[in-house]
Amino acid sequence: xxxxxxxxxxxxVSEGALVLLRCxxxxxxxxxxxxxxxxxxxxxxxxxKYTTGATLVKGINGFEAEFKKSETxxxxxxxxxxxxxAAEYFCAVxxxxxxxxxxxxxxxxxxxxxx
Amino acid sequence: EAGVTQFPSHSVxxxxxxVTLRCDPISGHDNLYWYRRVMGKEIKFLLHFVKxxxxxxxGMPNNRFLAERTGGTYSTLKVQPAxxxxxxxxxxxxxxxxxxQGTFYEQYFGPGTRLTVT
Numbered sequence: 003x004x005x006x007x008x009x010x011x012x013x014x015v016s017e018g019a020l021v022l023l024r025c026x027x028x029x030x031x032x033x034x035x036x037x038x039x040x041x042x043x044x045x046x047x048x049x050x051k052y053t054t055g056a057t058l059v060k061g062i063n064g065f066e067a068e069f070k071k072s073e074t075x076x077x078x079x080x081x082x083x084x085x086x087x088a089a090e091y092f093c094a095v096x097x098x099x100x101x102x103x104x105x106x107x108x109x110x111x112x113x114x115x116x117x
Numbered sequence: 118e119a120g121v122t123q124f125p126s127h128s129v130x131x132x133x134x135x136v137t138l139r140c141d142p143i144s145g146h147d148n149l150y151w152y153r154r155v156m157g158k159e160i161k162f163l164l165h166f167v168k169x170x171x172x173x174x175x176g177m178p179n180n181r182f183l184a185e186r187t188g189g190t191y192s193t194l195k196v197q198p199a200x201x202x203x204x205x206x207x208x209x210x211x212x213x214x215x216x217x218q219g220t221f222y223e224q225y226f227g228p229g230t231r232l233t234v235t
Contacts, residue, residue, distance in 0.1 A: 006159075038226070045121065046160075046208065046226035092160065103212075104150060104162040104173065105224065 004029045004095045008108035016116045021065075021080040023111050025093030028074065034096040035076040036105065037067055041089045049091070052076065063087070088115045119143065121227035123209050129233045135197040138230045142191070142211030148172075149192050150212075150224060151184060155205040163207075166192060167214075199234045206231050 009024040027033060034053050038046040050061025057069040063086075067078045076093060090112050094105040122141045130136050142149050151163040163182070164174040168189035177184070181200070186192040196203050210224040 043228065045228040046210075048223050051223070094160075103148075103224075104165055104176070105152075105160075106162070107152075107160040109157075109159040 004033070004097065004106045006093050006095050006106055006108035008091075008093050008111050010111055011109065012112045012114065014114040014116055015083045017085055018082050021078070021083045021087065021113065023078040023091050023093075023113065025067075025076045025078065025108060026074055027076060027093070027095045029095055029097070031097050034103075035067075035069060036094040036096070037061065037065070037076075037078050038092045038094060038107075039089045040092065040110075046092065049078070083113075083115045085115050085117065088113055121209055121211050121225050123207075123227040123230050125230060126228065127231045127233075129235065130199055131235055132201055133198045135195065136199055136232060138194045138196075138207050138232070140192045140194070140209030140211075140227060142209070143225055145213065146211035146225075147189070147214040148212040148222075148224075149186060150210040151192070151194055152208040152210065153205050154208065154229075155202070160208065163194075196232075199232075201234050204232055204234045 005028045007026045036051045037049040039049050040046050050059050052059050052069045060066045065080045090110050092110050093108040096105050124139045147168050149166040152160050154160040162176040165172045166186045169186050183195045206229040208229045209227045212222040212224045
């Protein structure tokens, strides 16, 4: 069984400040890890993913995340927040094995960027 | 290339009525997934089609929910009869064929259907 915990349902940062959204996962097998973003009235968009290889992954819009197996974490960061980053962010986990690849999501973090 | 589309975008129905949600995946995508987000909770998996076959329906909440995927193209999710707790946003996602080695492919999500049961 897999699970995802996102710490903080709401996070506020000032424009230009560091963005840090936390995600911890639980998985009995090596995971695939994802961050999705949902802008208002839009579908979920993949920001970045970790499957295998380099543990620091870079995504779109300047976001990156680091897979830390020892800490079972996959925190999302961006050095400098922009007003357009305001959205809801979801961390998700999937498995490598089997033919069913459903995603298990965290409860989401609403990011507010203050001017 | 058109993305995943869902219809309707919003639906308001009374308890006991029937509602049918539709999802059109990206053309050529064999895998189709349904997810649901109940207010304030996490997005949860409902079921997974590979072409027209149900690969995994372990997330379907009860037998009031019926999903179909005719000819391996679009999919419908029917709720009959609807209950108050069925309110939420229903997402559809699609991805290409996984292949025998289980190659990873991204799931592409639609904008969701917001269902309100009153």
